[in-house]
Amino acid sequence: MPIWKRNLIVCWFGMFVTGVGMGQIAPVLPLYIDHLGIHDTALIEQFSGIAFGITFIVSAVFSPIWGQAADRFGRKPMLLRASLGMAVVIFSMGFVQNVYELIGLRLLQGVITGYGTACITLIATQTDKQYAGWALGTLSTAPIAGSLLGPLIGGYIAETLGLQNVFFITGTLMLVAFITTAFLVKESFTRQDKKVLSAKETWNIIPNKGLTIIMFVTSFVLAVALYSVEPIITVYVAELSSNTNHVAMLAGMAFSASGLANIIAAPILGKLSDRIGPQKVMLAALVAAGLIFIPQAFVKNFWQLMVLRFLLGIAMAGLIPSVNVLVKKITPDSLTGRVFGFNMSAQYLGVFGGSILGGQVAAYWGIKYIFFITSTLLLINAVWVYFKVYKNLALYKKENEEERKKWKI
Template structure:
């Protein structure tokens, strides 16, 4: 088996488990906070929001720093640091004696994360050019699937193994990711630049600045779109029918439908990107995703919503990989880790902003408007991508740069 394929398999598993570890706590958190001594409903909600959101905010701050470390010391050491660190921190959450220790551990989790940044950089720099689109697309399914399936997995583990064991099981899986990374990931690393120290110097080395900013914004909006419905999905499903049993299960399946579709479609769209160009797949996927969001506001039963969420996952599968492919092509290899770190920061901020947006729009205008607003954001982004990415790459000047 080629080294790039073996690296891809190990990184896929590690990123999937990391995604689960970041998101599986969502349905567990309120129950666990109550379990460790908080009884007032308002305080449970307040502490749950802080504990869930703080990991993503801190991760957004530290991702570029960890990306710089990956450029300086190599990507495999960063994979080992992140996987072992998360194994210890997530496992320790099961022993948290009070909510303050839990929040502290969630904050520490955000600081030591970076597995996804290092994996993306490793695959981008170690994979042959002809297979880069397929490899990055396949890798993107791990993070998205882990994040989207995480709440469903967390709920299942609570029901069958208990709240504390959710943390122990997830920590054990991260420890397994550490062991497989140590044994099977191979990297040929040569530090290419010893003088780039700060963001200003990094910025001067980026040849296509407008294109890079557009990629950051597109990744941010995509993540906002994927997570804007998370706070309101269960409520929305209950509004669709008055006599529905197993609401939580159906909500979990509906939310996870996007992740399952993404796993199916992303590698295929990655190969298509290698053939016809990532900018074309990105534009079509953005337009399709924006359009598919709109009818979700007008469904009459949960099964229609589930089908549309599945179709959304098929289109979203063409977005994260194309962002990574284009960033790889327009970024000098000496600063690849740092630029991917900023991309991951945009994604973490998108998770947080999406949850805030969905909750606020639903509170002010109603749940249906969350889908309309999110669809409009994607369509506006599609227009920006058409002028800032598609037309530029079609021009001979930029085309020669990215090829």
């Protein structure tokens, strides 16, 4: 088996395990905050948004730093650093005594995270070029598959074993990812330059800056859309459900509906993207996701929400993989780690912005308004992609006629 295929399998498993671990935490976070002594619903919503989002705002700062380190020292060391660090920090969350200690550990997690970024960079640089798009698309299903099982497992553990055990088990899963990576990932790494480029110098040598900026902004908006609802969806499920004894389990099911749809749709949309071009799939998926958010504000019961979350997962399956494929194609191999680091920073900022936005809007205006605001952001982004991405790719095609087949435009 070629080394890049083995690396893909190991990275897929590692990102899947990481996704399972992280997915376990999200639906039980409001319940854990209540367990720590915060009982007012509005305060739970606000602290949930802060605790969930603080990890990602710090990650946005450190992601380009770890991306540059990956370009200098190799991607495998970054995989080992991130997986072991997260194992220790998340395990420690089970011992916190108050919400402020929890927020502090979530902040520390943001400093050391980056397993997914290192995996994407490793696969993008080590995979044969003719398989790069397929490999990146396949890799993108790993955290989705993890997010499918994670909330269900987290809800079950919370109800049967207790909230603290969610963090202990998650930390153990991170340790499994560390051990698997240490023994099975192989990297043929050659440092391409000895000079450490600053962020400004890196940006100056990036080709097609306009398209790159649009990809960063799109990643930001997608993360806002996904995570504006996640910190408070447990509260929304509690409002919709008459069975308050199984809120954690039902919230896990709501989280998992999107993940299941994503896994089903991702291979289909990936093949469609290879045939008609990733920019077209991206545009259609943005419009569909923007429209699907609106009726979520008007659901009358939990099962209506489940159906809409499933449809949202189908739309989202065409977005992040398309962005990653486009970023890979317009980025030189020597800068892949840093550019993916910047792109991941945009996603982390979106996660933070979305979680804070969701918590604050829910606390002051009501949960329904989150869906309206998120829908508006997605549709505005769709209009921008329509006018700017098509224009940039059309210019690129004219200047590089021999690249037409690669871009499929």
